[in-house]
Amino acid sequence: MILVTGGAGYIGSHVVKQLLDQNIEVVVLDNLSTGHRQAVDDRVVFWEGDVKDEQTLEQLFKTYSIEGVIHFASSCLVGESVLQPLKYYENNVSATTILLKVMLRQQIKKLIFSSTCATYGIPDTDILHEGSPTNPVNPYGRSKLMVEQILSDCSKAYDLSFISLRYFNAAGAHSSGMIGECHEHETHLIPNVLLHLLGKQDKVSIFGTDYDTPDGTCIRDYIHVNDLADAHIRALQRLLGGEKMTAVYNLGTGSGFSVKEIIEMCEQITGKKANVVYAARRPGDPGRLVASYEKVNREMGWKPQYTLEDIIRTAWKWHLHHPYGYLKEE
């Protein structure tokens, strides 16, 4: 059985579905701070609780025979992390040290960690490799880099194997349209544009038009959440199947799109025109983040299967069918 922390969240719920489709048994631990009970597949055992709660973790590891942990649970908004850094150091760094402590006490030695391209900071190259310098420019990115360093130290001191996956911008939804991205205060670009085009918000803001990019708006590497899920399955197979190991991989597509390009593609796919407003830069945002996925392709045979168009089409299907997400209609 695999423990998935944060399995009621956006990425976690999609990975859980793929794990179940591969006949892997799953227990989800989630405090529902930003996740949703309805996002969790009926086939899993669900524990409502906090990763910071040592007793809950002890109880969980004693109740189930856990072979490994996929650790999604965290706070994950760049802008919020600038305003509330302690929340990030507590929920991302301290929580993970508690999880590691209990895991190692219970002889559970395999972990997949959700890291981020925010660990790189402001790159001086167009494409980021795992060996590119890591100089995060916001507390969120710093908290994730600290965890990677803690994992590295722990793997040297104890019998811990881990794979840290640095996701670029997760987007899109399950092809069924039954699960997707739903945050109470949505900050992510693609859902914000689509919710606006659906009539749920009166405008979409572009944060910053003076970046050093061809159209002045930020460039990101958007990766379909099902492609992320596929990478987790491969990472788990490697961790469970092999010798002690540690690895860090980028998960992105190698292609970057600007905020303006994303809005245009959303307009094309939905056939609707956006009311765009130009706003100031958002604190902590680097201008351009695009991945090389050469390492994960070479070592795990992974490559992205979904295009940007697939991402926006699947996200649009989710929002059309669930205009209020998992929340009750008002």
Ligand SMILES: NC(=O)c1ccc[n+]([C@@H]2O[C@H](COP(=O)([O-])OP(=O)(O)OC[C@H]3O[C@@H](n4cnc5c(N)ncnc54)[C@H](O)[C@@H]3O)[C@@H](O)[C@H]2O)c1
């Ligand atoms: N969304 C992205 O583009 C992106 C990019 C890079 C990395 N990540 C990382 O991927 C992971 C998942 O992100 P997401 O977009 O699905 O976010 P999300 O907010 O939808 O999911 C996070 C889940 O963790 C739960 N959670 C948070 N703190 C918890 C705690 N202390 N105990 C138990 N449960 C807790 C939340 O309730 C939620 O269900 C995060 O670690 C995030 O940093 C996300």
Ligand SMILES: O=c1ccn([C@@H]2O[C@H](COP(=O)(O)OP(=O)(O)O[C@H]3O[C@H](CO)[C@H](O)[C@H](O)[C@H]3O)[C@@H](O)[C@H]2O)c(=O)[nH]1
């Ligand atoms: O309404 C919006 C929302 C976003 N943006 C811009 O669109 C780009 C993408 O923003 P998102 O909020 O969608 O994504 P981020 O790049 O800020 O963050 C994502 O990638 C980060 C790594 O940089 C973290 O991992 C984080 O968890 C994940 O949400 C940014 O330039 C942002 O300023 C807008 O212009 N308008």
